[in-house]
Amino acid sequence: MLKPGEIVKGVVLSKEPKLITVNLGAYGTGAIYGGEIQSAREITRNLNIGDEIRGKIMSVDNEDGYVELSITEADKQKAWEAVQELKDDEEIVKVKISSFNKGGLVTELKGLPAFLPASQLSLKAEEGEGNIDNALEGLVGSEIEVRVIDVNPRAKKLIVSERSAQEMGTKELAKNYDIGQTIDGVVSGVADFGVFVRFADNPAVEGLVHVSELAYRIVENPKEIVKIDDPVKVTITEIKDGKISLSRKALLPDPWESIPDSMKEGAEVEGVVYAFHPYGAIVNLENGDLQGQVHVADFGSVDEMKKQMTVGEKYTFIIENVQPEEKRITLKLKA
Numbered sequence: 001m002l003k004p005g006e007i008v009k010g011v012v013l014s015k016e017p018k019l020i021t022v023n024l025g026a027y028g029t030g031a032i033y034g035g036e037i038q039s040a041r042e043i044t045r046n047l048n049i050g051d052e053i054r055g056k057i058m059s060v061d062n063e064d065g066y067v068e069l070s071i072t073e074a075d076k077q078k079a080w081e082a083v084q085e086l087k088d089d090e091e092i093v094k095v096k097i098s099s100f101n102k103g104g105l106v107t108e109l110k111g112l113p114a115f116l117p118a119s120q121l122s123l124k125a126e127e128g129e130g131n132i133d134n135a136l137e138g139l140v141g142s143e144i145e146v147r148v149i150d151v152n153p154r155a156k157k158l159i160v161s162e163r164s165a166q167e168m169g170t171k172e173l174a175k176n177y178d179i180g181q182t183i184d185g186v187v188s189g190v191a192d193f194g195v196f197v198r199f200a201d202n203p204a205v206e207g208l209v210h211v212s213e214l215a216y217r218i219v220e221n222p223k224e225i226v227k228i229d230d231p232v233k234v235t236i237t238e239i240k241d242g243k244i245s246l247s248r249k250a251l252l253p254d255p256w257e258s259i260p261d262s263m264k265e266g267a268e269v270e271g272v273v274y275a276f277h278p279y280g281a282i283v284n285l286e287n288g289d290l291q292g293q294v295h296v297a298d299f300g301s302v303d304e305m306k307k308q309m310t311v312g313e314k315y316t317f318i319i320e321n322v323q324p325e326e327k328r329i330t331l332k333l334k335a
Helices: 034-039 071-088 123-127 132-137 162-176 302-308
Strands: 007-016 019-023 029-033 052-059 067-070 092-096 099-101 104-109 112-117 143-152 157-161 182-191 194-199 206-210 231-240 243-247 268-277 280-285 291-295 314-323 328-333
Touching (some): 067 071, 071 143, 092 104, 104 157, 112 143, 143 162, 194 231, 206 231, 268 291, 268 302
Parallel strands (some): 029 067, 112 157
Antiparallel strands (some): 007 052, 052 067, 092 143, 099 104, 143 157, 182 231, 194 206, 231 243, 268 280, 268 314, 280 291
16 A cells, blocks of 8 residues: 555656656556646756656655656655665765865755754864854865764754764774874864874874873963974874874973983072963973972962963072982072
8 A cells, every 4th residue: 555755666658857757566657747847857857757766655646547646755754764774884075075064064965955063073073172153264165074974854854974984994904003002193183172193104193282292391382382284293092992192292302301410409590481370370491301399388369470470481490309219399489
């Protein structure tokens, strides 16, 4: 028993400008009318008698005694089935971005409108610098690899994700690498939280050097250390769920293992104030690899500390305490 909404197959019996009839076998004769023929002209233009065709049942028995069919609706349903298959197979596909809005990017997949939320973009695009609207607009016209993550034909909702595609791709490629392996790479992105590095031997693989793994000293801004397109040597510290964590400092000499003799309690040293924090100030010492801390308690308050010192200025300090095992040098501003 035929029902509206079902997809049926048939063979074209006749083709006229305002009516195409279709042999549906035991189900009778189907009919595609003028308005539908016009809507589906890309399909009907090359349709010949004897060709097989799919149609969606709009009416089981209309006033002409035909099973009324829609080619465009059948084509859409076929497209929904295709994208559902892409989702089930976790396949990665390439789409072209056509426009953007405040929520993300608009594209098309299998002829269906699809949406790529900003939250599903790669980390660099989502959390990078600058205005998000400018970042989204800059992606219009580009091609992006995505994976289908939500399919709802009833709500006409098709959601794709670049982040998911990258994680899946990286997960497979990461199997070729081991923890502790040294990698030659190129800086592909810089954010407040760290630096993205693309592997030189396989640019499809990318890892993240967290800001704490850039150097032995505290780094407030990763751009102080590297910039985009800089060559860099890193080591793999973790491979988990398709994400590769890297370290730059692991390949550098540890300055705390060879502290100069001049760095002893009671000695005077010169240093440049690097940053202020609620607990005090961070000071870059003479050799640049070591940092000391000045406690805010020495000044009574952060405001008073900022009155007596300025970021970027050089001062003379007295070393109060050196603790190499804790990687800490405590300083006091010389009066």
